[in-house]
Amino acid sequence: MSTAALLLLTVLSWWLGxxxxxxxxxxxxxxxxxxxxxxxxxxxxxxxxxxxxxGAFVWDLAGGGGIRRFPLIxxxxxxxxxxxxxxxxxxSSRGGRVAAPLSPTPVQPAGSPSGGTSLSLSPRDxxxxxxxxxxxxxxxxxxxxxxxxxxxxxxxxxxxxxxxGIKAAVLxxxxxxxxxxxxxxxxxxxxxxxxxLLPLAEASIYSWLGRVDDRWAKLVPPLAGLGLWLTFAxxxxxxxxxxxxxxxTLLLATTPALTTWEYGFLxxxxxxxxxxFHGVSVLYLWDWLTxxxxxxxxxxxxxxxxxxxxxxxxxxxxxxxxxxxxxxLVDGALLTGLGWLALMRNRECRSARVLRGAFGAxxxxxxxxxxxxxxxxxHRRQLPLTEEMGYFDRLGLEALWGGLxxxxxxxxxxxxxxxxxxxxxxxHWWGAAAACLLRPRRAGMTAQALLWLDxxxxxxxxxxxxxxxxxxAEEHIGGSAxxxxxxxxxxxxxxxAAQCHSDPGTxxxxxxxxxx
Amino acid sequence: xxxxxxxxxxxHVTAMLKVLLLSGVMVFAATAxxxxxxxxxxxxxxAIERAAPHEYAQFEAAGQAEFLVWVGRGALPLLAAxxxxxxxxxxxxxxxxxxxxxxxxxxxASVRPRGCVEHPSPRLWxxxxxxxxxxxxxxxxxxxxxxxxxxxxGERGRDWAYFRFRSGAxxxxxxxxxxxxxxxxxxxxxxxxxxxxxxxxxxxxFLSYYLRPRxxxxxxxxxxxxxxxxxxxxxxxxxxxxxELPSADEQRVRPDYVLEYFEGAAYLDPARLGEDxxxxxxxxxxxxxxxxxxxxxxLTPTGTEALP
Numbered sequence: 001m002s003t004a005a006l007l008l009l010t011v012l013s014w015w016l017g018x019x020x021x022x023x024x025x026x027x028x029x030x031x032x033x034x035x036x037x038x039x040x041x042x043x044x045x046x047x048x049x050x051x052x053x054x055g056a057f058v059w060d061l062a063g064g065g066g067i068r069r070f071p072l073i074x075x076x077x078x079x080x081x082x083x084x085x086x087x088x089x090x091x092s093s094r095g096g097r098v099a100a101p102l103s104p105t106p107v108q109p110a111g112s113p114s115g116g117t118s119l120s121l122s123p124r125d126x127x128x129x130x131x132x133x134x135x136x137x138x139x140x141x142x143x144x145x146x147x148x149x150x151x152x153x154x155x156x157x158x159x160x161x162x163x164x165g166i167k168a169a170v171l172x173x174x175x176x177x178x179x180x181x182x183x184x185x186x187x188x189x190x191x192x193x194x195x196x197l198l199p200l201a202e203a204s205i206y207s208w209l210g211r212v213d214d215r216w217a218k219l220v221p222p223l224a225g226l227g228l229w230l231t232f233a234x235x236x237x238x239x240x241x242x243x244x245x246x247x248x249t250l251l252l253a254t255t256p257a258l259t260t261w262e263y264g265f266l267x268x269x270x271x272x273x274x275x276x277f278h279g280v281s282v283l284y285l286w287d288w289l290t291x292x293x294x295x296x297x298x299x300x301x302x303x304x305x306x307x308x309x310x311x312x313x314x315x316x317x318x319x320x321x322x323x324x325x326x327x328x329l330v331d332g333a334l335l336t337g338l339g340w341l342a343l344m345r346n347r348e349c350r351s352a353r354v355l356r357g358a359f360g361a362x363x364x365x366x367x368x369x370x371x372x373x374x375x376x377x378x379h380r381r382q383l384p385l386t387e388e389m390g391y392f393d394r395l396g397l398e399a400l401w402g403g404l405x406x407x408x409x410x411x412x413x414x415x416x417x418x419x420x421x422x423x424x425x426x427x428h429w430w431g432a433a434a435a436c437l438l439r440p441r442r443a444g445m446t447a448q449a450l451l452w453l454d455x456x457x458x459x460x461x462x463x464x465x466x467x468x469x470x471x472x473a474e475e476h477i478g479g480s481a482x483x484x485x486x487x488x489x490x491x492x493x494x495x496x497a498a499q500c501h502s503d504p505g506t507x508x509x510x511x512x513x514x515x516x
Numbered sequence: 517x518x519x520x521x522x523x524x525x526x527x528h529v530t531a532m533l534k535v536l537l538l539s540g541v542m543v544f545a546a547t548a549x550x551x552x553x554x555x556x557x558x559x560x561x562x563a564i565e566r567a568a569p570h571e572y573a574q575f576e577a578a579g580q581a582e583f584l585v586w587v588g589r590g591a592l593p594l595l596a597a598x599x600x601x602x603x604x605x606x607x608x609x610x611x612x613x614x615x616x617x618x619x620x621x622x623x624x625a626s627v628r629p630r631g632c633v634e635h636p637s638p639r640l641w642x643x644x645x646x647x648x649x650x651x652x653x654x655x656x657x658x659x660x661x662x663x664x665x666x667x668x669x670g671e672r673g674r675d676w677a678y679f680r681f682r683s684g685a686x687x688x689x690x691x692x693x694x695x696x697x698x699x700x701x702x703x704x705x706x707x708x709x710x711x712x713x714x715x716x717x718x719x720x721x722f723l724s725y726y727l728r729p730r731x732x733x734x735x736x737x738x739x740x741x742x743x744x745x746x747x748x749x750x751x752x753x754x755x756x757x758x759x760e761l762p763s764a765d766e767q768r769v770r771p772d773y774v775l776e777y778f779e780g781a782a783y784l785d786p787a788r789l790g791e792d793x794x795x796x797x798x799x800x801x802x803x804x805x806x807x808x809x810x811x812x813x814x815l816t817p818t819g820t821e822a823l824p
Contacts (some may be wrong), residue, residue, distance in 0.1 A: 011579070130612060149668070153675050154684030161684075162721035166728075173729050186733040186769055188714070188724035214684050230612025243623035251654065254661035262669045317595055427657050434653075438646070470742045479744065499652055 003209060007216055009071045010092045010208045013075045017039075018048025021126055023303045035070030035242065036303040037093065039234020043304065044082075045227035046280060049220065049235045050316035053200035053480035057177050058375055066175040068207040077420040081326040103120045128243040135246035140395075146222045150266050155214040160268040168202035169212045177379065185384035192384045195376060197320040198270050218268045225265040228490060229253050235283050238302065238492075239290055240501040245396060246496035255493065257425040257486045264486060270321040271483040275321060279315035279490025282454055285331060289338075289447035311365035323487060325504065326465070328369065330457035331450075335365070338446055403438065403467025405442035410466045410477050414459060417481050425482065428492040435499035442499055458488055530610045537603040540564055543597035551588045559585050579677020580670060587669065624651045684726070691722045692747065696812055698777055699726050701798045705815055706730060706773055713771035717755040717780040719745055733769045752780035776814040783814055 001011065022044045056070040064070070155165050166189045170181050181187045202217035209216060229249050235243030259262040264272045264345055265515075288306035302309075314331060318324030348354065419430035435444040436452055443452065462484050466477040560578040567577035602609040624646050676737040679687055686698045695718075702723070708710065712727070714720055724732040741753040741779040758776055766774065778784055790796050799809040 125620030126618070126622045127617065128622055129619070131623060134616050149672055152672060152681075153679045154682075154687070156684065156688065156689040158690075158721070161725045166721070166725050169725075169728050181731050184733065184769065186713075186765075188720050188734050190719075190721055211667075213580035215636045226808065243619060245655070247620075247623050251657050256657060256664045260664035262662070262671070315678055389742070423660065427653065427660060429624075431653055431657075432647075434748040445801050471744065475744055 003213075003216065007205070007219060010205050011219070011236075012073060012077045013208075014047050014048035014052055016048070016086060017074050017078035018046070019082035019086050020078045021047050021051060021302060023082075023306060032308060034247075035234050035237035037089070037234075038237070040231050040303055040400075042227045042230025042232070043280070043309065044054045044235060044317070046231065046276065047222060048078075048082075048173030049201055049223060049227070050197060050277065050312075052204060054316075054372055054376075056200050056204065057196060057379075058170035061252065061375060061379060065217075065406075067177065067203060067335070068175050070370065071204050071207050075201045076092040084467065089482075092404055106435065120419040125283045128241075132242050132246045139233075139246075139250055139253050142259065143222065143226050143229070146259060146265055147219070150218045150222050151215060153215070153218075155218060156266050157263065157267050157269060159190065159270075161214075163194055164198045164202070164268060164270060165188070165214055165217070167194075167196065167199035167205070168217060169214070171196075171199055171347065172206040172212055173204040176269065183382060185386060187384075191388060192386055193307065193322075193380055193388050194270075195319045195321060195324070198273060198318065202268065209225075214268070220264045221268060221272045224273045225253075225258065228279055231280050232283060232490065232494070235287050235302075236497060239287065240497065244497060245503035250491060250503075252490060252493045255426040255428055255489055257428075257482075257489050258465070261425070261486070263483060269483070271486050273489055274317050274321045274324055274327075275487040277313045278487055280492070281310045281317060281328075282331065282451065282491050283494060284310035285335065286447050286450055286498065289450055290498075305364060307361050307364040308368060312368040313371075314322045316363075319372055319376060322486060326461040327487070330461055331454060332365075334450055334453050334457060335362075338450065342446075344388070356513060383493055387468050389465070391465055393467050394470075395464075398463070399468050405474075406467055406473035406477075407463060410463050410473050410481075413473075413477060414462075414485075415482060417485055427486065428489055428496065429485075431496040432492040432499075435496045439499050446493070448498055451491055451498065454491055455488055455495070458484075530606055533610050534603060534617060537599050537606065537609070540599035541596055541603060544592045544599060545700040548589065548592035548596055551585055551592065565622060570695050576674045576677045579680075580673030583673035583676035584669065624654060635683070664725050678714055688722075688726060694779060694811060695722050697721055697802055699797060700802070701795055701813065702730070702775070702815065704798065706796060710772045712773045712775050713766050713769055714777060715756055715758045716775070716777040717753050717783050718777070719753070720777070731769075732775075733771065735765060752782055755780075755783060757783065771818055774816045776812060776816075779811040788812055788814065820822050 019040070020482070022040055026040075027160075040301070049082040052071070052074050055074060056067045059070050060067050131510075155161050167182060170179050171177060174181065182189065182192065185192070198220060201220045202214075205217050205219065206212050229252060232252060233245050235431075239245075240248075258272055258275065260266075260291075263269050284304075284306040287302055288310065290304070291302070299501060314324070314328040316324075318328050318516075417425070422430055432452070432455070436448075442448055460483065462477065466473040466490060469476045524718075557567070559581040563577040563581035564574045567573045568712065588618040613621075636782060678689065687697060691699075699722070702712070708729055710730045712732050714732055716734060719736075720732060720734055734758055737756055743751065743753055745751060745753060789808045789810075789812055791812075795813045795815065796808060799813075800806060
């Protein structure tokens with residue numbers, strides 16, 4: 001078979017396997033409506049890519065017999081049923097057996113000029129339908145150009161070869177995650193303890209191709225980008241309406257840091273991929289916090305359990321790069337804090353029923369994290385420690401006190417990267433700051449607060465890393481802050497979108513809340 | 517002033533659109549014809565004449581010109597055809613554009629949130645200001661993206677000069693000339709599945725990457741553990757010399773060869789630069805030089821594997 005056909009097979013295998021898993025999360029129900037289809041398509045791509053890589057890891061650890069064989073097992077076990085499920089969904093949506101919720105649920109004030117929740121493409125939609133079609137087309141064109149640009153060159157950046165590319169090739173060649181080379185402290189590789197999502201996804205492509213060719217392995221980040229964009233559009237369509245959803249998806253797809261900078265989707269570095277998983281994780285947390293189930297219509301009900309999905313995405317972020325650990329911890333702490341605050345402010349929250357619900361919600365988010373992280377952390381203990389910074393081992397009052405001197409430089413550097421270099425990275429940080437300052441009341445709502453607190457928490461984590469690292473902050477943070485900020489880009493764009501386009505039901509609900 | 521209803525024609529708008537589309541058809545078709553009729557070399561020569569008087573700048577300019585000509589040859593006829601189609605269906609095109617514009621206007625119109633209308637607290641912005649702020653922001657965003665797209669096209673053109681669909685193993689991109697020579701030398705002198713133990717004042721990531729399926733091992737000096745390497749030996753890394761490690765450490769990885777590769781002055785022993793005769797010959801052939809290489813490369817078989 002030709003290379004193109006084999007690559008298509010790889011993508012289809014990931015995507016259809018993801019469809020099966022997402023269908024299981026939905027307990028087999030058929031998605032209602034086009035926007036749910038978009039959301040599920042994007043999510044399936046991310047889930048399929050991430051979990052097939054994790055599946056290969058666990059399969060080999062459990063003695064399944066080689067990672068090269070795993071793509072075929074994945075295809076037979078998950079992608080083939082996924083094709084049947086996708087076919088069933090497609091037929092249902094075409095046959096009109098499922099009432100697609102294209103008509104708006106009552107979340108738009110009468111006479112509102114905004115795009116509305118509706119995906120209605122009727123002549124009376126005031127052109128929103130035409131605009132949405134144009135935006136979708138543009139997003140697809142941008143993605144196609146991204147793929148073409150990405151595949152124009154083989155891997156050529158430092159980290160993509162020294163850290164991820166070398167692991168991918170060795171995993172494929174040795175056909176096991178217990179590769180003697182990768183376990184050897186003297187084998188020349190960057191960061192031996194870095195997670196394996198990207199290397200195993202690349203090795204999966206090599207398994208389909210039957211050879212190592214690092215050009216085609218670069219397909220992984222653009223696919224993650226497509227997954228992010230579609231999921232983003234789907235969730236925002238439910239919450240803000242199709243018009244705003246595709247406006248912000250288009251703007252997300254045109255962010256220079258992610259799309260045109262060579263360290264974003266154009267390379268096989270892990271930063272953009274972490275950004276996708278973390279972005280979708282936060283997206284579903286925001287979705288969950290935004291939900292007011294009692295007033296949610298069918299169109300705004302999430303097609304997947306949002307907390308479990310957020311947990312799964314957070315787990316895949318930490319399975320991609322170590323920054324995912326910090327980002328997951330920040331979000332976990334935020335959710336705990338916000339829950340605690342709700343408990344303190346509202347006596348009704350202290351009822352046994354609500355507390356049981358809260359524990360159930362926490363379990364839903366934590367189970368996927370534990371399932372994915374545990375085998376990885378157990379295996380990671382065997383991997384060599386050569387140039388890992390060991391932040392958690394260094395964490396202590398004395399080290400923090402010693403690192404305080406670096407904080408002013410780090411703060412100045414971050415401000416410069418985010419705001420003064422907007423021409424290079426994009427306008428998203430200016431937009432996020434302005435959107436919060438101009439609508440402070442809305443920014444104070446729980447769902448919105450999660451977004452800016454996530455960003456602030458992540459920046460604080462980076463600052464702490466800069467304080468603890470055994471090298472000068474000017475080198476450590478100076479050489480990595482722009483890549484870390486790239487990982488937060490989807491959250492920044494979500495924050496702007498959520499601030500600019502109210503879900504009026506939520507907004508009015510917020511205004512009805514008693515003020516302290 | 518009321519907006520025209522759906523299907524209602526606005527003659528001057530349609531006429532203006534027709535003029536624009538006709539201009540588009542002519543410009544795109546003429547430029548496409550120009551690009552297809554003239555040989556690529558004409559554009560390459562033009563680009564080289566305008567490039568900096570430097571070998572690499574001129575090489576990149578030639579590749580960039582070739583890339584951009586082929587992008588133009590592919591894209592411009594499509595744009596001409598699309599413009600022609602839109603011109604032939606100008607009424608429908610005008611209607612579609614109006615629809616898209618109306619949709620965009622609705623989407624970016626700032627909404628006064630329910631419950632805020634009678635809110636006594638001062639608002640930081642008015643609804644109209646919010647609308648124009650959002651539109652201006654979105655326009656600036658898209659404008660910035662357009663600038664990056666144009667810059668990106670230029671960069672892809674420069675990439676084309678070097679890569680032209682060639683693999684990384686063939687090009688050995690983005691590494692030093694010295695690394696490149698050493699990789700080629702080791703590829704020529706060691707079997708595919710050889711194991712090499714290296715002593716070096718570099719991290720040798722790229723050697724490890726491009727020498728696969730050979731396996732390259734190197735003991736990192738503790739003082740070099742957290743040093744971020746810089747190109748061109750700007751920051752020499754502390755390193756072990758051969759003999760400074762217990763031989764058991766070297767033997768642990770069962771190497772077929774031992775490689776000594778040092779570029780930093782602190783590790784260079786001028787008396788040893790010519791020690792590996794095969795390397796010296798290889799380097800002379802590649803560089804067209806007669807002297808000794810300015811850096812040390814010594815490849816020694818350990819006896820478990822014969823040199824080919």
